[in-house]
Amino acid sequence: MNLQERIAQSETRIFKAVFPNTTNHYDTLFGGTAMQLMDEVAFITATRFCRKRVVTVSSDRIDFTQPIPAGTIIELIGQVVSVGKTSLKVQVDIYVEEMYSDTRLKAVNGSFTFVAIDEHKQPVQVLPESTEV
Ligand SMILES: CCCCCCCCCCCCCCCC(=O)SCCNC(=O)CCNC(=O)[C@H](O)C(C)(C)COP(=O)(O)OP(=O)(O)OC[C@H]1O[C@@H](n2cnc3c(N)ncnc32)[C@H](O)[C@@H]1OP(=O)(O)O
Numbered sequence: 001m002n003l004q005e006r007i008a009q010s011e012t013r014i015f016k017a018v019f020p021n022t023t024n025h026y027d028t029l030f031g032g033t034a035m036q037l038m039d040e041v042a043f044i045t046a047t048r049f050c051r052k053r054v055v056t057v058s059s060d061r062i063d064f065t066q067p068i069p070a071g072t073i074i075e076l077i078g079q080v081v082s083v084g085k086t087s088l089k090v091q092v093d094i095y096v097e098e099m100y101s102d103t104r105l106k107a108v109n110g111s112f113t114f115v116a117i118d119e120h121k122q123p124v125q126v127l128p129e130s131t132e133v
Pocket of ligand 1: 036
């Protein structure tokens with residue numbers, strides 16, 4: 001598999017229904033819950049990309065551009081956007097969809113950097129040896 005194929009095959013999508021147990025007093029999704037879901041999809045994306053242990057080393061600015069009301073559906077999309085020697089960056093976007101119409105908007109975006117580590121928690125090369133670059 002080459003690098004572009006590895007990036008494409010590791011793109012990760014998760015859908016969730018936004019129920020009231022995840023919303024605040026404005027009846028919209030908690031920002032912290034959104035960030036937890038983003039960390040999870042980013043972690044899965046990074047793991048599927050390199051098939052190695054990874055830890056979060058940094059998260060970049062997260063922009064909340066649309067509220068996410070209770071009773072909507074969200075889709076989280078994680079995609080590897082850059083690959084270093086031992087680290088990689090994953091962009092995560094959240095889209096909000098109405099349940100009973102085709103309305104769909106990008107609501108949140110941010111990025112997370114992960115480092116691949118070995119069993120002694122030391123950074124290791126993030127690209128599998130078999131990857132053609
Ligand atoms: C209520 C219910 C709860 C349920 C809950 C469910 C939650 C569902 C979520 C699931 C999600 C799971 C996610 C698990 C993943 C963790 O949670 S991990 C826990 C948090 N993270 C950690 O503990 C990591 C702590 N940090 C470390 O151990 C060390 O800093 C590291 C990561 C091993 C790196 O060590 P280091 O000596 O700094 O390494 P160094 O050689 O200097 O740098 C290595 C690479 O990192 C890069 N780097 C270092 N620092 C930075 C930085 N600040 N920014 C960007 N790049 C950096 C370097 O540029 C280098 O990149 P390359 O040029 O090699 O590509």
